[in-house]
Amino acid sequence: xxxxxxxxxxxxxxxxxxxxxxxxxxxxxxxxxxxxxxxxxxxxxxxxxxxxxxxxxxxxxxxxxxxxxxxxxxxxxxxxxxxxx
Amino acid sequence: xxxxxxxxxxxxxxxxxxxxxxxxxxxxxxxxxxxxxxxxxxxxxxxxxxxxxxxxxxxxxxxxxxxxxxxxxxxxxxxxxxxxxxxxxxxxxxxxxxxxxxxxxxxxxxxxxxxxxxxxxxxxxxxxxxxxxxxxxxxxxxxxxxxxxxxxxxxxxxxxxxxxxxxxxxxxxxxxxxxxxxxxxxxxxxxxxxxxxxxxxxxxxxxxxxxxxxxxxxxxxxxxxxxxxxxxxxxxxxxxxxxxxxxxxxxxxxxxxxxxxxxxxxxxxxxxxxxxxxxxxxxxxxxxxxxxxxxxxxxxxxxxxxxxxxxxxxxxxxxxxxxxxxxxxxxxxxxxxxxxxxxxxxxxxxxxxxxxxxxxxxxxxxxxxxxxxxxxxxxxxxxxxxxxxxxxxxxxxxxxxxxxxxxxxxxxxxxxxxxxxxxxxxxxxxxxxxxxxxxxxxxxxxxxxxxxxxxxxxxxxxxxxxxxxxxxxxxxxxxxxxxxxxxxxxxxxxxxxxxxxxxxxxxxxxxxxxxxxxxxxxxxxxxxxxxxxxxxxxxxxxxxxxxxxxxxxxxxxxxx
Numbered sequence: 001x002x003x004x005x006x007x008x009x010x011x012x013x014x015x016x017x018x019x020x021x022x023x024x025x026x027x028x029x030x031x032x033x034x035x036x037x038x039x040x041x042x043x044x045x046x047x048x049x050x051x052x053x054x055x056x057x058x059x060x061x062x063x064x065x066x067x068x069x070x071x072x073x074x075x076x077x078x079x080x081x082x083x084x085x
Numbered sequence: 086x087x088x089x090x091x092x093x094x095x096x097x098x099x100x101x102x103x104x105x106x107x108x109x110x111x112x113x114x115x116x117x118x119x120x121x122x123x124x125x126x127x128x129x130x131x132x133x134x135x136x137x138x139x140x141x142x143x144x145x146x147x148x149x150x151x152x153x154x155x156x157x158x159x160x161x162x163x164x165x166x167x168x169x170x171x172x173x174x175x176x177x178x179x180x181x182x183x184x185x186x187x188x189x190x191x192x193x194x195x196x197x198x199x200x201x202x203x204x205x206x207x208x209x210x211x212x213x214x215x216x217x218x219x220x221x222x223x224x225x226x227x228x229x230x231x232x233x234x235x236x237x238x239x240x241x242x243x244x245x246x247x248x249x250x251x252x253x254x255x256x257x258x259x260x261x262x263x264x265x266x267x268x269x270x271x272x273x274x275x276x277x278x279x280x281x282x283x284x285x286x287x288x289x290x291x292x293x294x295x296x297x298x299x300x301x302x303x304x305x306x307x308x309x310x311x312x313x314x315x316x317x318x319x320x321x322x323x324x325x326x327x328x329x330x331x332x333x334x335x336x337x338x339x340x341x342x343x344x345x346x347x348x349x350x351x352x353x354x355x356x357x358x359x360x361x362x363x364x365x366x367x368x369x370x371x372x373x374x375x376x377x378x379x380x381x382x383x384x385x386x387x388x389x390x391x392x393x394x395x396x397x398x399x400x401x402x403x404x405x406x407x408x409x410x411x412x413x414x415x416x417x418x419x420x421x422x423x424x425x426x427x428x429x430x431x432x433x434x435x436x437x438x439x440x441x442x443x444x445x446x447x448x449x450x451x452x453x454x455x456x457x458x459x460x461x462x463x464x465x466x467x468x469x470x471x472x473x474x475x476x477x478x479x480x481x482x483x484x485x486x487x488x489x490x491x492x493x494x495x496x497x498x499x500x501x502x503x504x505x506x507x508x509x510x511x512x513x514x515x516x517x518x519x520x521x522x523x524x525x526x527x528x529x530x531x532x533x534x535x536x537x538x539x540x541x542x543x544x545x546x547x548x549x550x551x552x553x554x555x556x557x558x559x560x561x562x563x564x565x566x567x568x569x570x571x572x573x574x575x576x577x578x579x580x581x582x583x584x585x586x587x588x589x590x591x592x593x594x595x596x597x598x599x600x601x602x603x604x605x606x607x608x609x610x611x612x613x614x615x616x617x618x619x620x621x622x623x624x625x626x627x628x629x630x631x632x633x634x635x636x637x638x639x640x641x642x643x644x645x
Contacts, residue, residue: 012207016214017156020163046169048196051211054203 001066002074006081013056016047018084023047025080031067033077086316087297091264091289093309095278098327099262103302103313104240105295106247113223115187121179128174128185131225135165138221149257150277157214157273164218170196186226193219210269217248234259241302243293244274252277262304264289264311278306286311336615341372345618347600348625354606355614355621356412358586362404367611372618375412375469377534377608378586379404381457382420390428391453397460405468414471414534414608416513417457419443423550438542443476448485458493465505473511473534478518483529513586515539520568527579533572534608537587541565560589566637570602577603584608596620598637601630 008014014022026033026044033044037059042049044063055061063081065074118124143158164170170192177188193215200212234240234256242255243264252273261283263274268287278285284306293311303312303323312319346352356377357368368376384392384400405413420426421442434440447454461472474486490510497504512529514520515536523533541560542549549558559565569585576583584606589595591613599607600621609617 013205015207016160016163016211020160023163023167043168046172047163047167048199048215049169051208052196052199052203054205054208056205 001064002070003062003064004074004078005060005062006078006085007060008055008057008085010085011057013054013059014050014085016051019047019050021084022050022077022080025077026073029065029067029069029073029076031065031070031073033073034064034066036062036064086319087313089289089292089311089313091286091292091309091311093284093306094268094275094287095263095283095285096307097262097282097284097330098303098305098307098323099241099284100301100303100324100327101239101241101261102236102299103264103293103297104234104236104242105293105298106234106242106244106251113186113190114184114227116184117182118178118184119182121182124178124185125175127226128178128189128222131185131222132165132171134225135218135221136162138225139165139218150281153276154273157276161214161218161221164214165222186223189219189222189226206269213246213248213268213273217251220248241304246287247274257281262286262306264293264302264304266290266293336619337371340615340618340622343618343622345374345621347621348623349627351600351626353600353604353621354584355617356414356584356586356606356608357611357614358608359404359611362400362407364611365404365407368408371611371614373411373611373614375414376404376408377414377584377606378473379413379415381415381418382424385418385420385426386424388428391456394456394460394463397457398463401461401464401470402467405464405470408468410469412469412471414473414509414511415461416473416475417444417461418447418453419475421446438548444474444482444486445476447474448482451489454486454489455493458489459496462490462493462497462504462508463502465508466503470505471509471511471532473513473532475513475536476515476539477512477526478516480522480525480529483512483526487529511581513539514572514583515543515587517544517568520572523572523575524578527575527581530581532582532584533576534584534586534606535569535572537565537569537585537589540568540587541589544568560587560592561595563637566595566598566602569599569604570634570637573603582606591617593617593620597624597626597629598633600624600626601633602637 010018023045034041035044035050037053037055040053042053044050063077065077067073139158139162143155146158147155173192174188177183177191178185197212197215200208200215203209234242236259239259239261241262241264242260246265246267263278263285265274265287266289268274275285275287284304286304286306286309289311297313300314303315303320305323305326312323315323344352345355354374356375357373358378359365359368359376360380361383384397401415420429421431421440422437425431431441441449461470464470474483477483487510494504509531511532511534512519512526513536514523514533519526520540537560538549541558541562544564545558545562547554547558573583582605585599585604586608590607591609593616596617607617
């Protein structure tokens, strides 16, 4: 499993639009992606559950990537966060 | 008359009959199913169609209401096929043997509640999205038709809160304004109303009673007030306000794209004064020819330390590229006097208006000036840039500033960084000294821009920020206007142009004077552009010139 931490800089937090694009991004890979905030964690493919976490600007989250293509997936997903959130 | 107060989210005044939005409510049936696989397939078919419809709506919205509205539908499509949403429905159908309608409805209610309970306005507003997506799927499942406006005349539309798909499907020609019970400034109704340019008021709660239907209502989106069956006086007042707005719009419709030419063929450029790259939108919307004064102070005021070259470069580049090739004249740093910045660590002065400010700071602290000029010249490769220096009193100051420009250009050439060789370099004329020696200054620069606020303050020795001096601070003073004429004459003798970038430029009672003395450019706030254009097109300089010049230059006291 690969993990990385990310602090949200987008003023609205993880809102619908980037969350939707994130889902599309993740679908490119076979790995399972989990977003963790404090005690809570969700499968990042679940758009509404992800939005329901109410992740805001300044929140630090941990992203776990697990599966056959986890190296590649983790790198690309981290790049996506940096560029969009 | 009944007065109701809501929150205005889109400005404008509208008058019309009140109409309640009729929603084709799909009543949700609830029953147990035996063939759960068939029921699941029924849901999947409806879901697929909903996603397709939303995709089509996104395209329609992109054309009618802009990119923002289009993105909303794309988000809806994602919600409709969301895994979490789908899994919840699947479990209700398979495990609880619920019919598809009930499963969709229950799931949507659950998610909407989750969003509604979040402590952030943005996410709370998403509750409406979930309901809207569910309504669409339910509509497809039950074969219901979408609601709309069924009225022969245009109406003020009232609703609880319009869903995005509902707003896009509305017949826009039938709607004068919106009133909603709930909603927020970021709701779809608000966005749509602003795009359509019609008023919208939200958050009126249950104040809009069903019995008001068909009654005349007047809504004012600028303050959120709603009048039902307004009395004569209130009605007249609102109608007047509406007339004024129509006039402004008509001005735009009539004068947009027209040249600023007087009846006898004298033309003048009308540019804008702006304070940040964001203001460019307003400049283009009001059809100005360019930016005559871009105050660069915002860059310094927004930072906790000296803004570096790249940061400045990006901001200038943004403004230049967004102006689509129209000229942008950026004034170099003008702080000091009434504008102080902590990290500059300027010693307190007894008399800051006459102190270390503007170009004086730049010449005293060349490293700051050097950084700004490098950023400016680098940005010049991305549009039509002009540079001007504020607060000039002597020829040597201009020469020293220009020397710095030459140094920067040489550096960039050596570093192989592209820049525009033909950047116009000008100065502000805002001190009596600069006006009086404008014949000599004109030989040094490409243009003059008169800052009338400071020119008035310094000429009349009158503090423009002292409220007790109101009647002494008179920009129409003959001394000020004579200086302006002198500057014009000296500029033209030396083949350079002159503009005015102070408040006075927009003073319509002086437009004839400015044209008569030969001002070439007026730089005003964006909203003043079209009224000024209208004024210019109405003037015949041949008719007024002689009297104006006699009043100004003669030895008897005229009107000025």
